């Protein structure tokens with residue numbers, strides 16, 4: 717789990733939007749032109765609130781009357797395709813192999829951080845489009861705010877705390893020759909505000925359950941890789957797993973679930989036994 721890099725400006729986010737708008741035709745284009753001043757003002761507000769961390773107080777949309785036209789800007793449009801490509805290009809190589817929200821599956825969609833249904837004017841705002849897997853996207857849906865507090869990390873703006881907030885306990889069952897993992901999150905010294913946001917993010921997306929379940933396959937896969945590594949003359953399974961953990965941490969953070977799991981496996985006293993069970 718690691719912060720993403722916003723697309724760099726210039727062009728300004730409003731210029732990117734207006735290029736998308738200019739590709740539209742007929743009545744939709746005319747309606748969007750008619751609301752140009754209001755849309756510009758809302759873009760300015762989003763960007764100020766993004767910087768000040770006050771997105772949770774964004775006033776309701778003033779543009780509900782042209783919701784369909786605004787939302788259609790996210791549809792098929794060569795400038796929107798270029799924006800999606802720019803979002804991908806802004807990230808370090810490999811960062812988008814996994815969905816930023818869960819770190820577990822492929823990000824095949826874009827989440828509208830402020831929901832497009834409620835805030836249609838941001839349907840094509842570059843800062844509001846976050847790569848996401850379809851599971852996270854549909855789970856989050858319009859449910860982004862609760863009691864005035866954001867419920868999900870905004871991966872362009874929220875720094876991921878560099879403290880051990882994710883932990884794992886690995887359990888092995890000798891009779892069944894099976895290895896499993898149980899994840900948990902903890903405050904680990906982060907501020908109350910950071911913890912409230914991170915805890916809500918993990919709880920709403922059911923990430924503990926997801927990691928526990930995905931761990932079964934990952935454990936088996938890496939144990940087999942470790943065995944191949946040793947059979948090919950590699951020094952030890954522990955070294956192999958520690959290296960794999962570090963490579964994961966470099967791309968997805970020290971407390972991404974794969975790095976946490978691989979690191980814990982690498983120092984586990986039963987590691988060699990697990991490989992013998994394969």
Ligand SMILES: [Zn+2]
Pocket residue numbers: 815816817818819820821848849850851852853
């Ligand atoms: Zn996801």
